Amino acid sequence: MLAAGPVYTRERGGGANLALAMNFDFSPEEGAFQAEVEAFLAQNQSPDVMDTNPEQLSQTVDTPAKRAFMAQLAEQGWLGMSWPKAYGGAELPGIYDFLLTESLARWGAPQPGKGVGIVGKTIIRHGNEKLKSYFLPRIIRGEIEFAIGYSEPQAGSDAANMQLKAERDGAGWRINGQKIWTTSAHFADWYWFGARTDPAASKHRGITLFLLEMNHPGLTIRPTWTIGDERTNEVFFDDVWVSDDFVVGEAHHGWTYICEALDLERFAMMPVGPLEKKVEALCEYLASGERDGESLKQTAHVRQTTAQLVTQLEVARMLQRRVISEAIKGGVPTVESSMYKLFMTQLGQRVSNAALDLLGPEGQLKPGQDGAPLAGRFERSYRYTVVDTIGGGTSEIQKNIIARRGLDLPFRN
Ligand SMILES: Cc1cc2nc3c(=O)[nH]c(=O)nc-3n(C[C@H](O)[C@H](O)[C@H](O)COP(=O)(O)OP(=O)(O)OC[C@H]3O[C@@H](n4cnc5c(N)ncnc54)[C@H](O)[C@@H]3O)c2cc1C
Incomplete structure (x- = not known):
């Protein structure tokens, strides 16, 4: 189990008193599942299905290949894993949905989010029999896309x-x-x-x-x-x-x-994997790159900037795990989710900003343009990450939630 025992406590009172103790090891079963998903994705690697430069919340392209891939996930029994058995699920803890989504996001593969999560789980709890019998089997077979x-x-x-x-x-x-x-x-x-x-x-x-x-x-x-x-x-x-x-x-x-x-969806809403991949790609590029005959990795500014980004990425991972830890215990991790969303999406912007700075003037070349470093990934990312801090609740709204619900700082006119 991700968080066995009373591993995470938040003490309220007097406002900003956040006391933490965490243990985030996955159980052997969870680790085995993660390895199985990673092996499946390595085996089914395809540019028709996977975006090699995935963005954080990107899910807006549909093709027959992507639909076929979703059907493959269904065949593996990976759609609706946390649903009740009566509706075709496996009654597994939500951590399995999280592990699946993280791996899919890291590989830039389509994710089952809206159907299995938002729509499916709400229909199971509140839908009439007609909705249940029409939608649930189709969702779990990966046949329907929702907006x-x-x-x-x-x-x-x-x-x-x-x-x-x-x-x-x-x-x-x-x-x-x-x-x-x-x-x-x-x-x-x-x-x-x-x-x-x-x-x-x-x-x-x-x-x-x-x-x-x-x-x-x-x-x-x-x-x-x-x-x-x-x-x-x-x-x-x-x-x-x-x-x-x-x-x-x-x-x-x-x-x-x-x-x-x-x-219900906090488990699977905002994977950190795409940001990890971006930072990895940037570090690899900087480790071997040169400018004006000087190795980039020997440059103090490059070393300090990347060290700072990697440290902040670790903070994002920990904030995400606090969300999961709280949700696994049956809590509603509203404040934890806001902290993670705020930090992770703003970090995405800092990473892209720093990358454009470190890549020099060529960093501004777009994907597809000759000489674009890292295939123009960070030029696109610089523009895309603006959207991340708006969709799913803006940064200001996340701050309001943290201040009001996490720190007991209610706003009054
Ligand atoms: C790319 C993209 C995809 C989206 N996809 C979907 C989708 O599929 N379905 C869907 O329903 N919605 C979707 N949204 C909408 C998204 O949820 C909203 O854009 C978001 O909630 C912000 O609302 P708004 O754009 O109306 O801005 P507003 O709410 O008008 O906010 C404008 C500005 O005021 C600030 N602000 C607002 N209220 C407060 C406050 N109380 N305190 C402090 N500051 C405040 C905001 O932070 C923001 O800076 C999407 C948005 C984007 C950009």
Whole structure:
């Protein structure tokens, strides 16, 4: 077990009193599973499926090869490992989902995140029989891709402010309005989204969660390209009718399920592997590189900068393990997750920034341009990592959570 016994305690009182004691060894079974996954990935290594320069949260490309790879993961029994046996799972602890996701992310391979985690686990807990019998077998066979629609023009950090309008119409709901930033909408099969079904209720009430086929008439998807060359989308609803059968859980209780799904997913949300690979690649390059006839590794500035980055990477790993340790004990690691997300995504920016500095003027050449060091990886990374500190909750929001919930520093007007 990752964290046997009372290995991590946080003492509150008086604010910033964080006392830690941790033991992060994996059990022999967990270690064996990790080795099995790594061997599988080495054997099935393919540029059609794996991004050799993976970014932290990148998951926005879909191809037949990637779908086939997901089916292979399913055949291995690695999708839904922590689901109940009654729904095809293995009832393994969530640490197995984490180990799988970390390895997949490190290799730049597709990850099962949204379907198995957010959608599958919420349907298991709250879905009606029809949703269970349709979606769960398909998710566990790796057949469906989902897009998640919470954000709207007036609802980002404050997602509970969503205004997409769903009005009662017969045995279902008629939906009009707009979502933004829906990553994967252009290739997903199903849309998992929240809409306001009771405008008279307070902000956190009156939201309902729905499932809708992505090719449903009345749904329009338009691309939004990010600074990191990645596509996300605006989604417009024009008189879209959804049957009650596709309401998840109880109407008007959607916000509770959205928050619960986030809690269930903390294991597998933000792998550190891609950042590790980036730092490794940078160190290898610097170890053998030269500038103006001088070995880079002999340069004091290069040595000091890389030593600092590697040290900070170790801090990120430890923060991630605190999230896992707390979750394994059955806790809800909200503060730990915020600390990890804040530090890890800002470290991603520091690494790219330092890399561009250390690589010299050529470091600004883009992927595909002649003479780009490390195939332009850090030029792309410099732009991409801007997005990491926004998606999944901005850095300011993480700081608010740490201050308010971790340090008892509530904000009052
Ligand atoms: C590439 C990308 C992919 C995304 N994918 C999805 C997706 O698939 N599905 C989905 O639903 N959403 C998605 N999002 C949306 C993402 O969750 C939001 O962008 C994020 O929550 C921030 O919301 P916002 O963009 O509306 O910014 P705002 O909330 O408007 O924030 C603007 C600025 O104000 C700051 N701020 C806001 N509130 C506070 C506060 N209380 N205290 C201090 N500072 C504050 C923010 O930190 C930020 O700097 C994605 C976003 C990006 C960039």
